Amino acid sequence: MKKKKLLKVLSGVCVVTMSLGMLSGCGGNSTDSDGQTGKQETRKVSAMVQQSRNYKGLQKMVDKLEEEEGIVIDMQIVPDDQYVNLLQMKVNSGEAPDMIDYNLPYLFETLNPEEHLADLSGEEWTKELLNPDLVTYEDGKIYGFPxxxxxxxxxxxxxxxxxxxxxxxxxxxxxxxxxxxxxxKEKGISPLLLPSDTWVPQIWMSSGWAQALGSMEATKEFAEKIQSNQAKLTDYPELAEVIDNYLNMFEKGYFNEDYLTASYDDILERLVNGEGAMMMGSMGIMSTIKGTFPDAQIGMFNCPFDFDKNDLVVSGQFTIGFAASKDSKNLDTVKEIFDLWSTPEYADLWFEGNAGFPAFDGVNGGEVNPEVKAMYDEALESGNYSGETNNYLLLLDSLNPTKLWVYYLDAPAKGMTGMDILETYQKDIEQFLKEKQVEGF
Structure with missing residues (x-):
């Protein structure tokens, strides 16, 4: 299978507001009409960014913009589990930020792109995208920068x-x-680590469900039936098996006891310093660790659980990126930022300490972990891969953080089983999609 084909598949309650640029300063030098050199006027744009995405490489890009272009990005850093609610509240109140950080194309279910996001289809950088599908909406237009x-x-x-x-x-x-x-466990080391950030425990199920279903084709079919009311979650007992496997880890005492209060950053540090040994995660988490703890020796393996009959390799079919608010008064400046960020001069910075697969040719994605690369290359060769179930259940994307992902974290203390969770979430799905007037509900 050719690589480009796979790229389309593998592809307190408080908000901390901070500026990643010196808000009071001016940008670089410019030459005015009479040929004299002077300070160019500072331009400012606002952005909302999830806390886990506040990468050092992103800050370097922001600093470079201010220093060389006189563009200041005022960053609002928001805890991940509060991000969607706050974003929707701001958009609905007419206070949307100029730039919106989120996984693409998931954002297109959280916000209607035709109503709220700027069409970027005519921008020059879109012609250079290696995998434009990730940022293209069903209307054929591009609404995000990856x-x-x-x-x-x-x-x-x-x-x-x-x-x-x-x-x-x-x-x-x-x-x-x-x-x-x-x-x-006998040696006093937490076999498994889990933070209270609900997006992390859900990785167990979003990848495990695809493995239990057995193939990308089966996972797509499952998602289509669930979102059209042709089937219910409880029709798939293998999904309950995946959840029960996860819950059994709690019963055996494999997880850290403070999983309801431990922060994401704390858990990463414990994994690095050896207080804990393993953590279900993604290539993105591994890159975050490498960027913060460059000497850490962290590897990855495919979980050998019984429900995964085909040893399926699972990927999130998304990209980290930004969208632009349609009604932004600074849209021209945001488009200029995206144009600059598409160049190796800027994009290389994002991958420093955050190795991965760049959206644009010629960008240095850094040194990908050898074990991850081996798994990725094997998937290329065998075609034995699927996206996470989240990738195909896009209609439910805004429902997951407040319902399903919370159930996963609460279930051990409440004594819920896998089937209990499926039954509860199925009711949420039916109510949610009925309110959205989705056909079939």
Whole structure:
């Protein structure tokens, strides 16, 4: 299978407001009409960014814009679990930021792009996109600026040093996985790490469901039936098996006891320093770790759980990126920013310490982790891959953070089973899609 084909598949309650540029300063020098050199006028735009996306590379890009172009981006950094609600509130009140950070194309279900987002189809950089599908809406127009052509793959992240020091091998069966966890637990090391940020525990299920369904084709068919009311979640007992497998990890004491309060940053630090050994995650999380802890020895393997009969490699079919508010008074400046950011001079910065697959040819994506690359290359060769179920259940994207993902985190304490969660969420789906007047509901 050709690589470009795969790219289309693999592709308190408070808000901390901060500026990633010196708001009081002016930009670089410019030459005015009489040939004299002077300071160019500072231009400012606003942006909302999820806390987990506040990469060092992004800050470097923002700093470069101010220094060389006199463009200041006033960044509003928002905790991930509060982001969607705050974004929708701002948009509905007419206070949308000029630039909106989110996973694309997921954003197109959170906000109606035809109503709220600027059409970027005519911009020159769109001609250079390696995987334009990720930012193209159903009307054929491009409503987002991507950093990646593929978000990479998901799997179990692990501390290689902890494994080596305890003579542990990468498990290849569910039984071997249990043996590894038992050894780690006996040594006082948390076998598995989990933060209270709900987007992290859901990775267990969004990837596991695809593996249990067995193929990309089966996962797409499942999503189509669920979103058209041709089937219910409870018609798929294999999904409950995936959830129960996750819940059993709590019963066995494999997770950190403070999973309801531990922050994402705390968990990453514990994985790096060896307090914990493994964490279900993605290539993006691995890149974040590498950027913050460059000497960390973190690897990835495909989870060997019994429900994954085909050893399926799973990827998120999305890209981290920005959209522009349709009614922005600074739209011309935002378009200028996107044009600059599409060049290697800027885009290379984003991948510094955050290695991945660039959206544009000629951009240096950094050094991808060898184990991740091996899994990715194997998927290229075999065609044995699928997107996460989230990639195909786009109609439910805005519902997940407030319902399903919360259930995953609350279930252990409430004694819920996998089927309990499916039954509860099915009711949410039916009410939600009925209110949205989706055909079939």
């Amino acid at each position: 950093f990646q052509s593929s978000s990479g793959i998901t799997g179990m992240l692990y501390n290689k040093t902890v494994f080596e020091e305890n003579n542990l091998e990468i498990p290849t069966t569910s039984a071997e996985f249990d043996e590894v966890c038992t050894v780690l």
